[in-house]
Amino acid sequence: MTAPQLKRGLKAIHLWGIAVGLVISGEYFGWSYGWATAGTLGFLITTVLIALMYTTFIFSYTELTTAIPHAGGPFAYARRAFGEKAGFLAGLATLIEFVFAPPAIALAIGAYMNVQFPALDAKLVAVGAYVVFMALNILGVTIAATFELIVTVLAIVELLVFMGVVSPGFSLVRFVQNGWAGSDTFSAQAFSGIFAAIPFAIWFFLAIEGAAMAAEEAENPKKTIPRAYIGGILTLLVLAFGVMVFAGGVTDWKTLSNINDPLPQAMKVVVGENSTWLHMLIWIGLFGLLASFHGIIMGYSRQLFALARAGFMPRGLSRIHPSTRTPHWAILAGGVVGILAIYSDSFIKLGGLPLTANIVTMSVFGAITMYILSMASVLKLRQTEPHLERPYRTPLYPILPIVALVLAVLSLCTMVYFNLLIFGLYLGLLLLGFVYYSVTHKQRANLTDDLAVPLEA
Template sequence: MIAGLATLIEFVFAPPTIALAIGAYLNVQFPALDPKHAAVGAYIVFMGVVAPAFSFSNFALNGWAGSDVFGAPAIAGMFAAIPFAIWFFLAIEGAAMAAEEAKDPKRTIPKAYISGILTLVLLAMGVMFFAGGVGDWRTLSNINDPLPQAMKAVVGESSSWLHMLVWIGLFGLVASFHGIILGYSRQFFALARAGYLPASLAKLSRFQTPHRAIIAGGVIGIAAIYSDGLINLGGMTLTAAMITMAVFGAIVMYIMSMLSLFKLRKTEPNLERTFRAPCYPLLPFIALVLAVVCLVAMAWFNTLIGLIFLGFMAVGFVYFMLTAQLRADAPADAMLTGL
């Protein structure tokens, strides 16, 4: 229940954040367009165009939490940046939610994970270095469209390169947006099918899609989008708060996944597994420790968001306790029972 609800929070709050970024990209192309009304190829174009203007002195300027020398504030800044670092890779686990639609999930899902993570590592490092080295990185630190703004500083706002980046980047954001919508709809559907959420969310349309689950997450996302600018949580914009909220959900899910891995290896050593955990138990243990460190750091530097997250989890737990009959009446899940 904890892992399922945490994953749901992660996937529900990610799409409105991406939607706001899509709006910001459109706002660069059409300045009169309100962002509220409104990925690989874009990054490659971005890095190729701004690379000649890269300067390490710009990247390192005031690089220690606004200072040129290392000190205690820099350590605090590193931990405060954790949710935004994790955001680079957020929802990559959504690949597993397409397992029921995949023809050969034992082979294709691991390939999707590995190729996706390698791609993200390379592009995340490239974007971080090049965007931070073309000028004063502090001007990009609190906006939804840092890549177009960084390129604009190099080539000007009338450059065709800038407009190309905006449109390619927009397609990348839309692809990510749709992928996470698929993820949250499957999460709503799976929890409802297992009796953790109202059974109506597990209904399928005549096209065999969980349309009610898609709409439920969409309603929450639209409400969040139109709350941006009206709500300020802990001194951060609602966009930053939603990123942090989604990362809280992701980290709790990571911790529960690692704990489940250790427990199942102990209690069900002969269980057929469709995946391999490399370097078990060392790497899973390292992942567990890092996830706990990240969770503690995020709770320390984002106390208000952490309390709101706990509030969501508490509401979910109360609902869980009140709906035991739903789970008793739910059909057995063939994915779990092996039937």
């Protein structure tokens, strides 16, 4: 009997929508915490460095996604290059990235709704978003991806509208004033702030790699994924720098640096509280948050599904729904963790930072770990499997993967230095994962890549 499989139905345009949609909430919130750490000028330098890392990363990572189209994405690449333990580490790091990103986005959705309806509890709105979008993801991948494409396009249009509406109020003087970590001049504090702000610059681009986890559901992934990734990173570069510069030049940027809704607050300065443009930004701006929220739910569920299918997570999480062909238990499991994270500030305080900033940092730790393992996999597989079919080959090899690898290692080292408490919690989660790994070796003993198929619901 043929084992149940994920349904293929995604075209290049769907994958582009997923790649951009996974990330686009990062243009709406989260990044402005970097201003509080580095100032506008310092954070601009941070963002240039991280943009270079992501550009070289994507042009290298695409080689892996087309050569090994697998729902596990980084888990499958590192496992093939370095073995089972490295594969599990990459999969677990990716899982932490994708499970902790949605609660940060859900809190921003609550903050945006709170601007329009001040009586609403932002956390209850966040939980409601989880319920609605877990259900949508369970309904089917084509429906989910089509929704993702529509809201992503709307979100892009809204970001362009934001830049156009606030442009008359833009002042370069305001953008550069006290732009070095709270002062007018470059100093040791400013230099330190450039590196301390790395997690928030990463938030501009975080999760674009998640489109690879839809590889088993894509039509002709060896052609469609490169188009989606290259188009996606170019789109995000334009939006990230445009939004950051225009928002920082319309008012005192310090008033926008520690909040979850910097764009509505920036626009409010230019057009006033009762402007139609402001209300449009809030409502259509929600689409950007929803696009990423919805897309990352898709991403974490596929990572959980792939790990469970290979025996690295409870086997039940690899069950797929008999009619919609989606990994419904994996979708629900990640949602439970995310909802717990939303309320984690009730019992844990880390570094005196806002809850959203801490969740963003935790997610970025997982991402950077995965980037390092993925770039190492590109280099290793070129040596060990030179004859592996590679429909897309990294340009300027090995320069691009080495640049991405070096910048990722630098990012990880500086993040550890500036976020020791969160890093300790991150290591604790990895340790728990490896305890589970060590006690479940028997459930993997009889599984191979061919046998590790999903269970029927």
